[in-house]
Amino acid sequence: MSKFNDYFSSDFKDLAPDLLDINALLCDEMYLVSGDFYGIQKFIFDNLATKNATKVLRAKSAFCELFTNVLAQFICHKFQIDTKHILSCTAGKFEILTPKFSLEIFNEIKSEIDKYFIKNFFGISGIGLVCVACKRGDFLVSSRYKALRDEVSKAIEAQKFKKFSLATQPPVLSYDKSITNQTLCKICNTRKISKNEKCEICDTFVKLGEILVSDKNEITSDELGIDFFSTKIKLSESIKSYVLKLGYEIADFSELATRVNGENAIAVLKADVDNMGNFIKDTDVTENFANFDTFSKSINNFFSLYIPRKMKEQYPDSYTIFAGGDDLLLVGSYDKMIELAIFVRQEFLKFVKNKHLTISFGIVLAKPSVPISYLANVAENLLESSKELENKDGISMFNESVKWDNYIDVREQVLSHFDEFKQHINTAFLYRILEFCDMSKKVDDDIKNTMWRSKLSYSFYRNFEQVKDEQKEKMLLMLNNQIKENPKEMKMVVCEYIYKRREK
Known part of the structure; x- marks a missing residue:
């Protein structure tokens, strides 16, 4: 049985999770119930306007975690079992180990949840809910637990192709009638205004955004607009996460853009651990429940606890959209986001002992007025480009995708030289360098592109004529x-x- 220190550096021992005693929950005939909040990015960003965006983004992200907490409690209530049967509930996913139950009750729960998402969110997002039959031996025999994990993964994947039990739902979606430009909610651009110039659901999200930056430490399902079960949820550190605050208000993106050296701009950063699925499947992580529980919760703690803490301490001009599981979606002042990306990658490599686990990034820079939903999609596409590199471990930015180690080496060398000769470098020369980079990439396409060397020499000596020869040669x-x-x-x-x- 592996321990935290077998997978992760002891320097991060504060991230070691509290683990369950699975033996106390085992019986002869059981179901492992697994839930997955799918379409999280669509749920957070679709149709989102800039008005109140910072409050709503953080709230919708937190809602995914809060909703799965409520749902896990609801399932325990329906099966009349203690909440200690909840094995995990993080990053929009949960698992519950229950004694064998009637599938009729399980299907009733699924129908209730489908109804909620169709009524409130038109089925754009929802919960994939599956149950897999298991026995005591599946948790006690290594090969059987591995097979159980594989079966659960396949069941979740299959559920993505049949997200809603449409046979049990009304054949026509209900929608708000008589919507005009004057009565359309300015936040979601979907529903009709009901109060406070917002639709009822967006009003709930704005209030949740305010609660997340307050001193309040719990919230009721009623406050979340969840009507199928009444309970209270603790507002944990990972749910609140980190956002830049001005007093008791969340700073908006235009404020983040002013807190930079240079042009007013923000950056959206998306990061994801490479080959996580294969790593879990091919190593001893799934040999037993304790290994799996230790590994998955520790990885989640790194992203949901450690990184937001460091953002608050070292990169305060930032904002957590999503942090948990094995990925990140952050926004902040563009210069801080580039430095933060370097920091996260460096810390992740220190954190994990297995060098086969790497992390890739996509970063997009823009004015704060650009819709955040668009920037999130661009960051997602850039992340995918990073993962297309051989062995992954990449960063994509400014429409280029490169390996991390190469990027860091080049960045350190170039910036140190630029800082040394900054009084001799003008903007026109920098743009010429970009032109030469483009030519260098295309030398094989056209022999004329080999002229970049002579053009560089000409531009260089025009800009550096006041510099001593030996220093010139080093820079050139x-x-x-x-x-x-x-x-x-x-x-x-x-x-x-x-x-x-x-200049600003």
Whole structure:
């Protein structure tokens, strides 16, 4: 049986989770109930306007976790079992180990949840709910627990293709009638205004956003607009997460954009652990429940607890949209997001002992007025580009995708040289470097692109004529080497440098 220190560095022992004694829950005939809040990104971003966006984003993200907490309690209530049967409930997913029950009750629960999401969110998002039969031996014999985990994963995947039991639902979606531009909710652009110039659901999200930055430490399901079960949920550290506050208000994106060196801009950062599914399947993580529980909860704690804490301490001009499971979705001042990405990757590699686990990133920079839903989609696409690199472990930014180690090496070299000669570097010269990087990438396509070297020399000597010869040679050699060997990485670093030089 593995311990926390077998998978993770003891430097992070504060992230070791409290583990369950599974033996106390085992019986001869059981079901493992698994729930997955699917379509989280669509749920958070679809049709979201900029009005109250910061409050609503954080609230909708927290709602995913709060809703699965309520649902897990509801399932325990329906099966008349103690909530200690909830094995896990994090990042929009939960698992409950129950004595064998009537599938009729399970189908009633599914129908109730489907009805809730169809009525309130038109079926855009929902909960994939499955149950897999299991026995005591499935948790006590290594090969059988591995098979059980595989069966649960396949059941969840299959459920994604039949998300709603439409046969049990009304054949026509209900919607608000007589909507005009004057009566349409300005936040979701979907429902009719009911109060406070918002629809009832968006009003709930705005209030939840305010509660998350208050001193309140619990919330009722009624306050969340959940009508099928009444309970209280603790507002844990991971649910509240970290957002920049101004007094008791969440700072908006335009405020984040002003807290930069250089041009007013924000960045959206999306990160995800590489090959997590294969790693879990191919290692001893699924040999027994204790291993799986230790590993999955510890990874979640790294993203949902450790990273937001460090954001608050070291990168305060930032905002957590989603942090949990094995991924991140963050927004903040663009310069802080680039530094934060480097920090997260560095800390993750320290945290995990197995070097086969890496993490990839997608980062997009923009003005704060650009719709956040659009930026989240761009960041997602950039992340996918990073994962298409050989062995992954990549970062995509400024429409380039490169390996992390190469990027960090080039960034350190280039920025140190640029800082040394910054009084001789003008913006026109930087844009010329971008042109040379582009030419260097296309040398094989057109022999004329080999002229980048002579063009670089000409531009360089025009800008550095006041610099001593020996210093000139050092700088020119660095530029030549990086543009030839690492044009993509060079482009990313120069683009960042241009942003930082621009006046507010």
